[in-house]
Amino acid sequence: MSINDLPGLTALRTRMQWHQERQRVLSENVANSDTPNFKPRDLIEPKFDTAGASAGGATGSLAMMRTSSSHIAPLDGGAQSFDENRKTGFETRPAGNSVNLEDEMLKVASNQMDYAAVTSLYSKSLHLLKTAIGKG
Amino acid sequence: MADRQVIADFARSMGIATSGLRAQAGRMRVISENIANADSTAATAGGDPYRRKVPTFSSELDRTLDAKVVSLGRIRPDQTAFRVKHEPGNPAADAAGNVKYPNVNPLIEMTDMRDAQRSYEANLNIISATRRMIQRTLDILKS
Numbered sequence: 001m002s003i004n005d006l007p008g009l010t011a012l013r014t015r016m017q018w019h020q021e022r023q024r025v026l027s028e029n030v031a032n033s034d035t036p037n038f039k040p041r042d043l044i045e046p047k048f049d050t051a052g053a054s055a056g057g058a059t060g061s062l063a064m065m066r067t068s069s070s071h072i073a074p075l076d077g078g079a080q081s082f083d084e085n086r087k088t089g090f091e092t093r094p095a096g097n098s099v100n101l102e103d104e105m106l107k108v109a110s111n112q113m114d115y116a117a118v119t120s121l122y123s124k125s126l127h128l129l130k131t132a133i134g135k136g
Numbered sequence: 137m138a139d140r141q142v143i144a145d146f147a148r149s150m151g152i153a154t155s156g157l158r159a160q161a162g163r164m165r166v167i168s169e170n171i172a173n174a175d176s177t178a179a180t181a182g183g184d185p186y187r188r189k190v191p192t193f194s195s196e197l198d199r200t201l202d203a204k205v206v207s208l209g210r211i212r213p214d215q216t217a218f219r220v221k222h223e224p225g226n227p228a229a230d231a232a233g234n235v236k237y238p239n240v241n242p243l244i245e246m247t248d249m250r251d252a253q254r255s256y257e258a259n260l261n262i263i264s265a266t267r268r269m270i271q272r273t274l275d276i277l278k279s
Contacts, residue, residue: 020145026262
């Protein structure tokens, strides 16, 4: 079992990937803040199972979860990884653009802070492992 | 494994923000052209003066970045009417003594400029946030 298979680290890495992907989506929103008919997007939060793996495999294609066997099984390709962010839809400008720069800046700042938290957790976990093998 | 592309992923964010910077800088160029020519009359008597230019933006898929980047589309002429003043002594005046002045409204241009500036700053903010995130990733190596 290599270090990369530890559930905690796997979850943290998936989370880091999610933040990177979110940064890309947010920069798309900001770059297109003056493009007519552009609707801002956001990623939905990743969900983790008890083993630390993300529920739907890789980030970016998180699948729907079936919490009960009586539910209808989701169709293939029905995985919703983008949150189309309909909350801010009322602020659509006459050109059909609904990007709110303040909102996006807020999201970028929180994304960056969360990423910093995850990376420091990751290095702390590595540090714990070093302590365990007696090199800390 | 996807985590080998950590820096490449951030480079994409940077590339998208850079496209935004380029588009806003192009918009600033058009605005400054409008402001500079706010009083440019025609060279011949009775001719048309400078016509205001309007920058357009479009979102396009960049295949190397695999992301929606923004680009400055065609720069279109503003079709609103020219301002007409009665100045018989002006060399650009027509037979009736009227001179056509450009359809540039400095107030609108200033507002537009502020808007371009704000969007430019937002894109710069994205770049510095992404750089800080890259720095955090590299900091894992140091611990």
